[in-house]
Amino acid sequence: MPGGKANNNPKILVFSTEKISDPAIDMAGLLKLHYPPTVYTISIPCSSGVKPIWIMYAYEKGFDGVFIAADGSDCPYGDSCTEKTGKIIGHTHALMKEMDIEPARLRMAAICSVCSESFVKQMKSFNEYLLKNSNV
Amino acid sequence: MNKKLGVYICHCGGNISDYVDVEKVKQAVENEEGVFIAKTTIFACGDANQKEMVDDIKNNNLDGVVVASCSPKLHLLTFRAVTERGNMNKYNYVHVNIREQASWAHSDNKEGATEKAILLVKSAIAKVRLSEPLYPIKISSKKAVAVIGAGVAGMRAAIELSNMGCPVTLIERDHFVGGRVAQWDVLFTTNQTGKELVTNLYNDLINRKNITLLTGAEVISNAGSIGDFKVRIKKTPRYIKEKCNDGHLLKAIQACPIEVPDDFNFNITNRKAIYHNFPSEYPHYPVIDIKNCTRCGECEKICESVDFTQKEEIIEIEVGSILMATGFDSYTPAEGEFGYQKFDTVITLPQFKRIIDLNDKKLTFKGKEVKSIVYIYCVGSRQIDGDNKYCSRYCCTSVIHAAIQTKKKFANIQNYHFTRGIRTYGKQEILYSDSLKSGDIYLQSYEEDPPVVLRENGNTLVKINDILTGGKEISVKADLVVLVTGMIPRKDNKVGALLKLPKGRDNFFNEIHMKLRPVETVIDGITISGACQGPKNIMESVNSALSAATKSFSYVSKGMLALEPIIARIDKNLCTWCGACAEACPFDAISVEKDENKDIAAINNSVCKGCGMCLPVCPVNAINLIAYSDNEIESMIDALAGV
The missing domain is CATH 3.30.70.20 (Alpha-Beta Plaits)
Structure with missing residues (x-):
């Protein structure tokens, strides 16, 4: 949305990992691959350390979507990361249903350290989904 | 809480301020709770600003600082150091990235970028308000390193650690040192043989008092952590006395009635149950392969050095760091892959290299003279659908070098290279050029249309739709088909699992950061080197071994560690x-x-x-x-x- 105000877009909170997905998000900036400026990142060591209560807190405070930029198989802490992050998503989906929050408002994808284009694609697609489903 | 905070917003010389209104950001955050100083600066990382920050922290007793600038990958440590110079706890510093994640990412939307930068800085202020002073966890560290794997990388790392005055235990699972390099003959670029390289390293390390070499030794458990790894090692006996009579031993080897495929020659020859890999193998005395030995007693009759009373030993060592140099395995093609194990004229590159070494004057395989050789590249590498997506890097150079050596050593050889594009990077391009000049023929195909190996009238034929001649089908009659197989992670990788070392997508051991922390692993105190980290040639392996040795030494040198x-x-x-x-x-x-x-x-x-x-x-x-x-x-x- 060139020239538009930031707050026209849904707000997306990204939990990104310091060693893997942060470099990809940084590189997206370096390459000037644009995505909505209402995407905000909080860096954490590993995607399998995200607490579901943090995600729920973000919805409570008005975020429209939460995206976990997962380490996937690149996780430096071991190959159990993908499975563990998946379980966090599953658990959070259950909490979201309890609170009548559409599970599609939580997304996860593995973002490797050079997956800048993939990250931008994910953000654009998530943003479009949230725009189209603004009543979710 | 109740912190006195300093907030610095960087222009980055225009990289930020061209798209983000940094003055507006400053105004938006200067009245946030706890903010005592809010400033913009042209270059936050510049000396003048760093000095000003130190003065601000000292003069105003700031106990929290935020810098909004570029990626923390570039300057987190810079500004942590600034806060330390201001006598502030460095963990009360928070870095916020408004360049890659605001100004550049949203250079198409200045207002949006500015609004985002404001919120990012506010969130950093919120974080720093709650931050607590932290202090490194101090532990003592034993001044000793275990090097696992006595190939070229492990031996070179052990020597380097020894040079630095560090005691080393060099642990080799095999009964002989040298790893893969001991299996190679002449090497590019020095024309040294692999055996010579191994000999030089062995002669250097074996007389050093601070290196303990354990062969036939396997790590069986590990407890503790950085600074204090307690490693248990199982050492299997050689069943041969150290000071033995060479002449009698040779006769004992000849007398042994057992023959098993010889791993050293990639199973193209057999060896006895009492064996050494080659006559000057290190350590010099042979070993009895107890799994295959029938205890017939023939060797004992001839040689007094045979000693079946030797027992397995469990050795426990305590070290501050572990350096991994466990090497690689070669890809074994599936049955029928390019005719492997289906046609007896199809072998792998490592087998071919042993054949060149073992033959003299005339190149023969299975009793037949070899003149026409087809090399099929990228077998088990660069697989679109398979597990090995990566390029093994060394194989193009290795096979071209082998092809040149074949022509030098034997008469009337014709080489045909069936490639997927040549990757002889750096100086190795010289070999490609030499090979072309010598008349080697290069053909090329894509992965989806690979060459086909078939038998017709007792002959082995290799067909390719050669893209260099517009897709023309070309058929070559081959006396020998060499599958150019790449490197794969060790199939038996118990030690990696035991040390909980993470693996990458290629299943080799994974470093923390491939460019900036290339030999460290996420397991503090364990470094990786050589081809256990991914395909490498000898020079690259030794480079990484030296780097890992230095890093491992840094963990143990002071006797104390700050985590x-x-x-x-x-x-x-x-x-x-x-x-x-x-x-x-x-x-x-x-x-x-x-x-x-x-x-x-x-x-x-x-x-x-x-x-x-x-x-x-x-x-x-x-x-x-x-x-x-x-x-x-x-x-x-x-x-x-x-x-």
Whole structure:
């Protein structure tokens, strides 16, 4: 949305990992691959350390979507990361249903350290989904 | 709370301020709770600004600082150091990236970029308000290193550590040192043989008092952590006395009635149950392969040095760091892959290299003279659908070098290279050029249309739709088909699992950062080198071995270590010990302990890596990660949400 105000877009909170997905998000900036400026990142060591209560807190405070930029198989802490992050998503989906929050408002994808284009694609697609489903 | 904060917003010489209104950001945050100083600066990382920050911190007793600038990958450590020079705790510093994640990412939307930058800075302020001073976890470190694997990388690393005055235990699973390099003959670019290279290294290390070489030795358990690894090693006997009579031993080898495929020659020849890999193998005396030995007693009759009373030993060592140099395996083609194991004229590159070494004057294989050789490249590498997506890097050079050596050593050889594009990078391009000049023929295909190996009238034919001649089908009659196989991770990788070393997508050991921390692993104190980390040639392996040796030495040199204090923390009041956290921890850093009348979880501070995997599994939310507590994360969310 060139020239538009930031707050026209849904707000997306990204939990990104310091060693893997942060470099990809940084590189997206370096390459000037644009995505909505209402995407905000909080860096954490590993995607399998995200607490579901943090995600729920973000919805409570008005975020429209939460995206976990997962380490996937690149996780430096071991190959159990993908499975563990998946379980966090599953658990959070259950909490979201309890609170009548559409599970599609939580997304996860593995973002490797050079997956800048993939990250931008994910953000654009998530943003479009949230725009189209603004009543979710 | 009640911190006095300094906030610095960087122009980055226009990289930020061209798209983000930095003055507006400053105005938006200068009245935030706790902010005592808010400034913009042309270059936050510049000397003048760093000095000004130090003065600000000292003169105003600031106890929290935020710099909004570029990626923390570039300058987090710079500004942590600035705060330390101002006598402030460096963990009360928070870095916020408004360049890659605001100005550049949203250069198409200046207003949006500015609004985002404001919220990012506010969230950093919220985090720093809650930050606590932290102090590195200090532990003592044993001045000794275990090097696992006595190939070229491991031996070179051991020598380097020895040069630095560090005691080394060099642990080799095989009974002989040298690893893969001992199997190679003449090497590019020096024309030394692999055996010569191994001999030089062995002669250097064997007389050093601070290197203990254990062969036939395997790591069977590991306890402890950086600074204090307790490694147990199982050492299997050679069943030969050290000071033995060479002449009698040779006769004993000849007398042995057992023959088994010889791993050293990639199973193209057989060896006896009492054997050495080659006549001057190190250590010099042979070994009895007890798994295949029938105890017939023939060798004992001839040689007094045979000693079946030798027993397996368990050796325990304590070291401050472990350096991995466990090497690679060669890809074994599947049965029928390009005719492998279907046609007896199809072999792999490592087998071919042994054949060149073993033959003299005339190149023969299975009794037939070889004149026409077809090399099929990228077998088991660069697989679109298979597991090995990566390029093995060394194989193009290795096969071209082998092809040249074949022509030099034997008469009337014609080489046909069936490639998927040649990758002889750097100086290795000289070999490609030499090969072309010598008349080698190069053909090329794509992966989806590979060459086909077939038998017609007793002849082996290789067909290719050669893209260099517009897709023309070309058929070559081959006396020998060499499958140019790449490197794969060790199939038997128990030691990696035992040390909990993470693996990458290619299944080789994974470094923390391929460019900036290329030999460190996420397991503090364990470094990786050579081809256990991914395909490498000898020069690259030795480079990484030297780097790993230096890094490992840095862990043990001072006898004391300072570890990052960002680890998990248990709330003793909330914890009711269910064990879920211990189960989730990939590093065994959590155990149960008694606290007054109940069991609770306890974190081993020197083992915890601060990954946070234990956090979400706690049913009573009794675990927080220092610097990423619920309060800190939620305060950041509040700020980003604009509440």
